[in-house]
Amino acid sequence: MPDAAIEAERLLAMLAAAGASGTWDWDIVADRLRVDQRFAELYGLDPAAGLSDLPTARFFAAVHPDDRPRMRIAVAAILAGAELFSKEFRIVTPAGTTLWMHARGQSHLDPHDEPVRFTGLLVDVTERKRAEERLRIAQSAGGVGSFEYSDGFATATVSEEFCRLLGLHPAQALPVRTINGVLSDGDVPLIPDPNRGPPPETLDHVFRVRRADDGGERWIARRGEILREGSGYRLVGVIYDVTLAKEQEARLRELNETLEMRVASVIAERQEAEDALRQAQKMEAVGQLTGGIAHDFNNLLTIIIGNIDTVLRRFDPATDPRARRALENALKGADRAASLTQRLLAFSRRQPLDPKRIEIDRLLSGMSDLLTRSIPEAIAIQIAPAADLWSIEADPHQLENVILNLAVNARDAMPDGGSLTIAARNVTVGTGGEPVAGVPDGAYVMIQVTDTGIGMTAETITKVFDPFFTTKEVGKGTGLGLSMVYGFVKQSGGHIDIDSTPGRGTCVSIFLQRQFADASERHEDIEAPTAQPGKLSETILVVEDDDDVRAYTVGILRELGYRVVEAHDGAAALRLLERQETPISLLLTDVVMPQMSGQDLAVRVRALQGDIRVLYASGYTREAIMRDGRLEPGVDLISKPFTYHTLAAKVRDLLDRVQ
CATH class of the missing domain: 1.10.287 (Helix Hairpins)
Structure with missing residues (x-):
C-alpha cells in the first residue's frame, strides 16, 4: 500500500477512535472523496458499494438546502488556500431527521503551498443545539434579557427581552445613553459609560428604573461577567425583573417592624x-x-x-x-x-310587611303629636329631618312603630330629664362617600334617634337585639322592643348601628336604602277599616287547613252577605273549582299549607279563571308571596289574627278595586 494511503488509513482510524460522527479525506488533485462508515450512514451511502473514490459532490449531498450555499463558499475557501475549516450546519438523514453537525477540517499543502488534500471529521452537535434552543426559550419565558458591551463603543448588543424589560423598542443594538436614560437619578449606570473611567468591580447590582413606554417604576437586577481583553474589557450579562421580590422584601420588613x-x-x-x-x-x-x-x-x-x-x-x-x-x-x-x-x-323577619314609598320628613312630621304625647315635658324633643331627603321604601306603619319604640326606650333612659333628637339625612356609603362599618356601599337615608340618657356598656350593646333581653325591672317590659326594631330593619333590607357611652347617652342609626320609584307611589295615611256588606252574587272560595280558623272566616263572610264555598287544602279547592258552575269572585287562601302552598294554589286557580282576585291570609312573611318586592295585580294580604271589621274591609276593597 502506498505511504499516502497508509497515512490516510491511520488518520481515519484515529479520528473514528476520537468519537467523531464521521470522517472524510478529500483528494483535491484527483477530486475524489474517501469517507468512513458513519459518514456513509449519515449521508445515505451504501457501504457495500465502497467508501472510496466517491465524487466530491457527495460532500454536499445531505446538507440542508438552506445551509448548502454557505457551505460551498466555506469549502471554496479551502480550495483557494485556506488551511482551517470549522462550520456548523444541518444535514438531513435518509430517514428524514434533521441533525446539526460541526465540521472541523484542515487542508494539506504541497511544497509549493498548493492544497492537495482536505481531511476532517463531523461531530454531531444536535443535542447541544437543542439545549441552546431550550435555553433561549427559557430565558424568554423567564423574563431574562441579555446584553454584551465592548469597551470604547457607544452601543451595546441586546436581546429582545432586554428591550421589553426596560420598555424600549425591540432592537439588536441600543445606544448606551438610551439604556442608562431609564435609570433613577443618582444610580450607577446599567451599562458603564465609556467616558467615565474604568468598569465596575462587579456587574451584580439592582437598579430602580422607570420604563420608557408607560413610566412604570420597576426594580431590575443585573448579573454577568467582566472579560478582560488586553488593555480593554468586554461586559457580558443579563438583566431580569425583581420588583415582586423587592415589594415582598419591603412588606416583610414592615411586618417585622409591626x-x-x-x-x-x-x-x-x-x-x-x-x-x-x-x-x-x-x-x-x-x-x-x-x-x-x-x-x-x-x-x-x-x-x-x-x-x-x-x-x-x-x-x-x-x-x-x-x-x-x-x-x-x-x-x-x-x-x-x-x-x-x-x-x-x-x-324573626317573618312579619307581613306592606312596603310603600315613604318621604321621611312627612312621616316624622305626622308623628310629631304622638311623640310629644309619649315623651314627658322634662325631656326636650327635637325632630330635625334634613332638607331634600331621598325617598325610601318600607312599611310606613311598622317604621312608625320602630321610631316610637326607640323614642320610648330613650325616654326610659332619661328618668331625670334630658334631650331627645330624631334626625334624618342622606348618606352615601362607600365610593365617594363616608365608610360605615357593616353597611354595604350604596345610597341610604339614615334615621338617628339620639338621647342624653344613662347610656350602655359595650357588653350590653352586644345583647340589646336579643329577644327578651331587657335592662328594665320585671314587669316593665318584654325585652322585645329592640329585637323587633332589628328584625324590621333587616327584613326591610336596611342596617342598624348603636353607639353608646355610659353616662353620655345613646345614638341608634338606621340605614334604609334610597328608593327611586315614581312619586305617585307615596304613602298616604289610611283610615281605620269599616265593615261593608257583600253580595250573594259574589262567590268567595275559602281555603284553610285549620278547621277552626276556616269556620270563623267562613262565618264572617256569610254574615256579611257573600256566597261562600270552602276547602281544607289546595287539592280539594281545585276539585271544587272544576265543579263550580258560577265563577269565583275571590280566592281567600292561607299561605302555609301542606302539600300545596297558597301561592301555588293561586297560580293554578288563575290558570283556570284568569280574572279571579286573590287574598292571602297569613301570619308569615309577605316576601313569601311577593315577586320583585311587590304583590301582583289583583292580589292582597291580610295578616292573622284579623277581626270581623278588618276582614270585611279588606275583602270589599279588593273586590271593588279596578285591575
Missing part, C-alpha cells in the same frame, strides 16, 4: 368575627324558633279574637254588663298577645 401590633390586631379581628358569627347564628336560631311559634300562635289568636269579637257584636250590654266587661278584658288580653306575636315575627 409584628406585635399586627398579631394583636389579627387576634382582635378574628375574635370580633367569631363573636359576630356566633351572634348571627344565635339570632337566626332564635328567629326560626320564635317565628314558628308566632305563626302557629296567630292561628290560635285568630280563633280566640274572632270568637270574642263575634260574641261582643251580638251581646246586649244591658243583659249582663259584668259579662261584657269580662269579654272586653279578654279581647284586650288577646290583642296584647297578638302584639307580642307581631314582635316575635318582626324579630
